[in-house]
Structure formats: structure tokens, C-alpha cells
Amino acid sequence: MSSSQMISEHIQRIAAYKSENPAEEIERQLGIPIVQLGMNENPFGPSPKAVQAARAYLEKIAPYPDDSAYLLRQRLASHYQISMDEIIVSAGSSDILAMTYDALHSPEAEVLTGEASFIVYYQLAEILNMPLVRTPMKEYAFDLEAMAERITTGTRLVVLANPNNPTGTIIRRRELDKFMSRIPDHVLxxxxxxxFEYVSDSRYPNSLDYVRAGRPVLVLRTFSKVFGLAGLRIGYGISTLEIVAALYKVRMAFNTNSVAQIAALAAWDDREHVQKSVETNRVELEFLYRELSKRHLGYIPSQANFVLVELRKPVREVTSALLTQGVIVRPAWGCPACMRVSVGTREQNQAFLAALDKAL
Ligand SMILES: Cc1ncc(COP(=O)(O)O)c(C=O)c1O
Structure with missing residues (x-):
């Protein structure tokens, strides 16, 4: 049997996800410093307290980590006023998403999501050969009416990013309530x-209310974004006891390392750092809006730490021209003339705008 014969057809069909060279390598090749605005990270990094906690813990990495992430779940449970058993901690929220697909997967189980959202939602369905339904977006946001229409007896999973990546739009409480009232019991x-932490719109729903009401909802949050710990890989999910128990069954043991857990605890406690990061993000978003408008470029007002910019040129031309100047941004999934730019520090945003002027 040749290697290609041993690989299932549905895996062979998957277009390889081409990850870019690491920023350090691009920096070396170009010989100029890189401005990384392609990954929606916190440009101010993690709380110094998290760094200090992680550094101090490095002496203790011989033992396996606490597989239950007891202390972190305890802290989260007390904050959210829920049971620790309604929380799962894992190596990033995308890892919990993968576990969710694994736990709910069956030959007929269908996944329903939007046309332009986080690429991982589509990749996971492809990997497991799950039927995937992607409904068109409406004004750059999820069209929940259209999605509700697409729910069938086969639908097992509806995946919504709120705020959405790459559009930065949110689903509002009233829309979500209405949608949830149409969700049958066989759908998670x-x-x-x-x-979540970046949202300022008061119409943003409190998703935990659904969990508290026993609805089949899984809320995913992460330490990768505002907490600045993407490199350590740690995130959490909140759901009903049954769903969380099922996720633990498919989770790989010891996948959340001890340094990440310690750093997450310290990052969680440093509210000041979170608040400062959120406030600066708002100021810088406004700055980007003004500067984009001056250049007659359209953008979608964002509730996150990135913004979708509408270009008048094929996006690849612009992103390549930016890259030669050391600025990394992303073409936006599902929109051929849009790019997604993370909100950086003022210095980074200015470097992006200067590079953009040359690129256009
Ligand atoms: C919508 C969305 N969900 C999840 C993630 C990944 O988070 P994590 O690092 O916790 O896996 C990202 C990262 O870009 C994202 O945009």
C-alpha cells in the first residue's frame, strides 16, 4: 500500500493550510523589523505579572501539569458564579473547538456556520469529513435568520464567532435570543x-445566561488575545455539565502545560493590564478609522482588536506590497478585496499606514 492509499480521500482533498514563515525569519530575509498585524494578538504583550509568574515556575517543569487546571477553573468558576465542572481548560480555545467536533462527530452530523468566519471552523469539518453548511453573511455579520432556516435533523453543531473574525461584527442579544428560541435540543x-473582553457595545449578549438556563451552548474564551498569552496556548470553555464531561472524554491528557496555567492565573488577576489594553485598543481603532477614511478606504466598524478594510485592489497585491515593507496583515477569508489588520500600538499603526500609502 502506498502512502497516498493509506490516507483517506477526504484528507487528501484538503488544501494544505500554508502557514507563513515565522516573523523572525521574515525579519532576517528582509533585513528590517517586522510589524506583525496579522494575528490579532495584544500588541502590549502579557501582564508583566504573568511573565514573572511563568519565569518563576520554570524551575518546576519536571512534573506533569495539573491535568484538571484546578486553580484556574476555581478562579473562573468563582468569577462567573458557576460550578467548576461547567468549565474546561485546554491548550487554546481552538483546541476545545476541535474536541467539540470530535465529541459530536458522527457520519451524518452536520456543522452550520457562516460563509466568512474563523478558518478553523471549516478545517475541523474537513478533517472529520463532516458535512458543512456555510450560509452567506449579511452586511458582514452572521445572518441568523438564514442560519435558522438551514437547521435540519442532521445539524449537530452551530458555530458562531462573537465578535466575528475577520469582520469584527457582533451578534446582538435580541438576535441571539430569537435564534436560540429556534434551536432544537439536538443542536449544540x-x-x-x-x-469578548474588547467588546464595548451594550447590546452584546451575556452568553453565560444560556448556559445557566441549561441551554445547549458552549462558550469559548481564551488567554490568547487581550491577555497576551497566545504563545503559551491556553483557553477555556463553559457549558452544561454533560457537554463539559463529554469534552473531557475526548481531550488528550496533560495538554495544558503548567507554565501556561500559572501565567493565566496571574494574567487573569491583573485587571489593570486588561483594562489598559482594551482602552488603548479603542483609541487606536478610532485612529485607524480616521486615517482609513482620509484615504477613502471603507472599513467595517469593529468590536474586536482588528478591523476589516475594503480595498479597491486585489488583496494579495496589497498584502504582498505591505510584506515587502515588513508589515504583516491578512487577506480576509471569504472577501476577495478585503484585508484584516490587527490594531497595534500607535507606532505600529503608523508604520502600517505609511506602508499602505506606498502599497496603494
Ligand atoms: C474567532 C477566534 N476563535 C479562536 C481563536 C483562537 O484562539 P486560541 O488561541 O485560544 O486557540 C481565534 C484566533 O485568532 C479566533 O479569531
Whole structure:
């Protein structure tokens, strides 16, 4: 049997996800410093207290980590006023998403999501050969009416990013309530709230209310974004006891390392750092809006730490021209003339705008 014969057809069909060279390598090749605005990270990094906690813990990495992430779940449970057993901690929220697909997967189980959202939602369905339904977006946001229409007896998983990546739009409380009232019991709704802390719109729903009401909802949050710990890989999910128990069954043991857990605890406690990061993000978003408008470029107002910019040129031309100047941004999934730019520090945003002027 040749290697290609041993690989299932549905895996062979998957277009390889081409990850870029690491920033350090691009920096070396170009010989100029890189401005990384392609990954929606916190440009101010983690709380110094988290760094200090992680550094101090390095002496203790011989033992396996606490597989239950006891202390972190305890802290989260007390904050959210829920049971520790309604929380799962794992190596990033995308890892919990993968476990969710694994736990709910069966030959007929269908995944329903939007046309332009987080690429991982599509990749996971492809890997497991799950039927995937992607409904068109409406004004750059999820069209929940259209999605509700597409729910069938086969639908097992509805995946919504709120705020959405790459559009930065949110689903509002009233829309979500209405949508949830149409969700049958055989469907789990994943509310991926990776950018939750950045949202300022008062109409943003409190997703935990659904969990508290026993609805089939899984809320995902992460330490990768505002907490600045993407490199350590740690995130959490909140759902009903049954769903969380099922996720633990498919989770790989010891996948959340001890340094990440310690750093996450310290990052969680440093509210000042979070608040400062959120406030600066708002100021810088406004700055970017003004500067984009001056250049007659359209953008979608964002509730996250990135903004979708509408270009008048094929996006690849612009992103390549930016890259030669050391600025990394992303073409936006599902929109051929849009790019997604993370909000950086003022210096980074200015470097982006200067590079953009040359690129256009
Ligand atoms: C919508 C969304 N969900 C999840 C993630 C990944 O988060 P994590 O690092 O916790 O896996 C991202 C990262 O870009 C994202 O945009």
C-alpha cells in the first residue's frame, strides 16, 4: 500500500493550510523589523505579572501539569458564579473547538456556520469529513435568520464567532435570543468569544445566561488575545455539565502545560493590564478609522482588536506590497478585496499606514 492509499480521500482533498514563515525569519530575509498585524494578538504583550509568574515556575517543569487546571477553573468558576465542572481548560480555545467536533462527530452530523468566519471552523469539518453548511453573511455579520432556516435533523453543531473574525461584527442579544428560541435540543451552539473582553457595545449578549438556563451552548474564551498569552496556548470553555464531561472524554491528557496555567492565573488577576489594553485598543481603532477614511478606504466598524478594510485592489497585491515593507496583515477569508489588520500600538499603526500609502 502506498502512502497516498493509506490516507483517506477526504484528507487528501484538503488544501494544505500554508502557514507563513515565522516573523523572525521574515525579519532576517528582509533585513528590517517586522510589524506583525496579522494575528490579532495584544500588541502590549502579557501582564508583566504573568511573565514573572511563568519565569518563576520554570524551575518546576519536571512534573506533569495539573491535568484538571484546578486553580484556574476555581478562579473562573468563582468569577462567573458557576460550578467548576461547567468549565474546561485546554491548550487554546481552538483546541476545545476541535474536541467539540470530535465529541459530536458522527457520519451524518452536520456543522452550520457562516460563509466568512474563523478558518478553523471549516478545517475541523474537513478533517472529520463532516458535512458543512456555510450560509452567506449579511452586511458582514452572521445572518441568523438564514442560519435558522438551514437547521435540519442532521445539524449537530452551530458555530458562531462573537465578535466575528475577520469582520469584527457582533451578534446582538435580541438576535441571539430569537435564534436560540429556534434551536432544537439536538443542536449544540458554540459561541466563540475569543475577543469578548474588547467588546464595548451594550447590546452584546451575556452568553453565560444560556448556559445557566441549561441551554445547549458552549462558550469559548481564551488567554490568547487581550491577555497576551497566545504563545503559551491556553483557553477555556463553559457549558452544561454533560457537554463539559463529554469534552473531557475526548481531550488528550496533560495538554495544558503548567507554565501556561500559572501565567493565566496571574494574567487573569491583573485587571489593570486588561483594562489598559482594551482602552488603548479603542483609541487606536478610532485612529485607524480616521486615517482609513482620509484615504477613502471603507472599513467595517469593529468590536474586536482588528478591523476589516475594503480595498479597491486585489488583496494579495496589497498584502504582498505591505510584506515587502515588513508589515504583516491578512487577506480576509471569504472577501476577495478585503484585508484584516490587527490594531497595534500607535507606532505600529503608523508604520502600517505609511506602508499602505506606498502599497496603494
Ligand atoms: C474567532 C477566534 N476563535 C479562536 C481563536 C483562537 O484562539 P486560541 O488561541 O485560544 O486557540 C481565534 C484566533 O485568532 C479566533 O479569531
Amino acid at each position: 451552539v458554540v459561541l466563540d468569544e475569543a475577543y
